[in-house]
Amino acid sequence: MATVYLARHQGVGxxxxxxxxxxxxxxLRNDEESKLHLLDEARLAARIRHPNVVSMLEVGEDxxxxxxxxxxxxxxxxxGLLHVWPEMDxxxxxxxxxxxxxxxxxxxxxxxxxCGENGESxxxxxxxxxxxxxxxxxxxxxxxxxFSIAKASDRAVRTRTGLVKGKIGYMSPEQARGLNLDxxxxxxxxxxxxxxxxxxxxxxxxxxxxxxxxxxVTEPPPKLSEIIPNAPEPLVLAISGxxxxxxxxxxxxxxxxxxxxxxxxxxxxxxxDREEVASFVGSLVGERLRDQAAQIRSVRQTRRxxxxxxxxxxxxxxxxxxxxxxxSAPGVSVESALxxxxxxxxxxxxxLVAPAVKVPRPRWVWLAAIALSTLALLIATRSYWQQEPPxxxxxxxxxxxxxxxxxxxxxxxxxxxxxxxxSSPTLELQAPPPxxxxxxxxxxxxxxxxxxxxxxxY
Numbered sequence: 001m002a003t004v005y006l007a008r009h010q011g012v013g014x015x016x017x018x019x020x021x022x023x024x025x026x027x028l029r030n031d032e033e034s035k036l037h038l039l040d041e042a043r044l045a046a047r048i049r050h051p052n053v054v055s056m057l058e059v060g061e062d063x064x065x066x067x068x069x070x071x072x073x074x075x076x077x078x079x080g081l082l083h084v085w086p087e088m089d090x091x092x093x094x095x096x097x098x099x100x101x102x103x104x105x106x107x108x109x110x111x112x113x114x115c116g117e118n119g120e121s122x123x124x125x126x127x128x129x130x131x132x133x134x135x136x137x138x139x140x141x142x143x144x145x146x147f148s149i150a151k152a153s154d155r156a157v158r159t160r161t162g163l164v165k166g167k168i169g170y171m172s173p174e175q176a177r178g179l180n181l182d183x184x185x186x187x188x189x190x191x192x193x194x195x196x197x198x199x200x201x202x203x204x205x206x207x208x209x210x211x212x213x214x215x216x217v218t219e220p221p222p223k224l225s226e227i228i229p230n231a232p233e234p235l236v237l238a239i240s241g242x243x244x245x246x247x248x249x250x251x252x253x254x255x256x257x258x259x260x261x262x263x264x265x266x267x268x269x270x271x272x273d274r275e276e277v278a279s280f281v282g283s284l285v286g287e288r289l290r291d292q293a294a295q296i297r298s299v300r301q302t303r304r305x306x307x308x309x310x311x312x313x314x315x316x317x318x319x320x321x322x323x324x325x326x327x328s329a330p331g332v333s334v335e336s337a338l339x340x341x342x343x344x345x346x347x348x349x350x351x352l353v354a355p356a357v358k359v360p361r362p363r364w365v366w367l368a369a370i371a372l373s374t375l376a377l378l379i380a381t382r383s384y385w386q387q388e389p390p391x392x393x394x395x396x397x398x399x400x401x402x403x404x405x406x407x408x409x410x411x412x413x414x415x416x417x418x419x420x421x422x423s424s425p426t427l428e429l430q431a432p433p434p435x436x437x438x439x440x441x442x443x444x445x446x447x448x449x450x451x452x453x454x455x456x457x458y
Contacts, residue, residue: 191242
């Protein structure tokens with residue numbers, strides 16, 4: 001639905017803060033359903049106040065469409081960390097994963113417990129609980145993000161019957177069937193994440209979507225002990241309970257699953273503290289973050305040098321609609337690179353930390369320019385062909401003229417300036433033929449260079 005940009009919020013007295021700005025794709029700006037989806041996401045995320053959920057700071061709309069301003073997590077997603085996860089002993093790996101998973105389940109439980117203004121449960125279901133939406137910061141805290149397709153009782157947009165939303169590899173059987181969902185749908189997704197973390201491979205490998213959905217609804221997942229024979233029994237039971245095909249037999253809540261896992265990990269390898277996770281994440285993404293910081297400094301220096309005078313400062317004139325190339329912020333899900341500029345609401349200033357580029361003109365501007373040029377050409381051609389034919393001159397032949405001359409206001413024929421009076425002392429001009437109601441075929445001058453058009457210019 002949108003592209004996420006790294007932006008800098010500047011306040012009074014030199015206050016600055018990095019934020020993530022989610023800007024709707026250009027082709028969806030006029031789609032009312034997409035707008036409602038983004039507004040629903042903002043409303044739901046703003047209500048959830050928990051240290052393990054990414055905070056929603058602001059929502060607004062400008063000429064670039066709707067945008068959300070979210071807390072920026074300096075780090076990476078769990079999916080990104082798994083791609084660069086180094087070889088290490090099993091004990092340390094289990095301790096780190098235990099902390100990340102427990103934090104993510106705590107954030108998921110907070111989302112499930114969300115209530116409305118009257119205290120009634122909203123029945124929120126995330127529907128996209130996956131490693132891509134678990135952000136792990138360099139502060140050692142894992143947070144849940146992206147409620148764009150979450151289901152809740154007070155959403156303005158209802159999912160149509162039979163429509164399936166979510167990542168196929170993490171869908172529960174009831175979700176794949178398009179049935180009514182509750183929080184146990186997300187518990188299944190948590191079970192898939194746990195199975196993959198300890199098995200070291202995908203539970204449902206990427207392939208044909210239809211065949212994958214068929215496997216989800218018909219084949220019970222293999223137990224972890226079938227893949228890892230020496231897997232601890234408490235861990236196998238916890239994961240198997242989350243991957244029950246029937247929702248009624250599945251672990252009921254994310255909190256119950258977290259407590260079950262914590263009890264096992266505390267008795268086994270233990271759970272890493274946040275300082276240990278912070279040190280590990282910093283070792284993986286620290287160099288990338290330093291490169292990004294250098295790029296930010298370079299961009300800001302360039303913009304300071306090219307800043308407009310005080311009379312054209314932001315807020316004193318028309319808004320600068322220059323665009324910015326996207327900077328892929330570590331840990332921010334980027335769907336597509338769009339050359340858009342996003343700002344925070346009025347009375348605040350947001351600087352996109354990206355090199356400035358030229359905004360491509362909308363397609364209608366080019367189409368209008370082509371249409372106007374074509375119309376002007378047709379009018380000019382029609383006026384040219386409707387001119388009176390040149391007069392017949394008695395006497396010596398006139399030299400060739402490169403183009404027909406324009407008529408005077410009295411419609412008198414004009415003698416070319418290249419013909420002198422001495423060469424033609426007596427010139428007899430024929431009167432122009434009388435005008436008739438029917439248009440005449442214009443007389444063509446053999447030596448005149450005329451514009452020739454095809455019979456059908458289109």
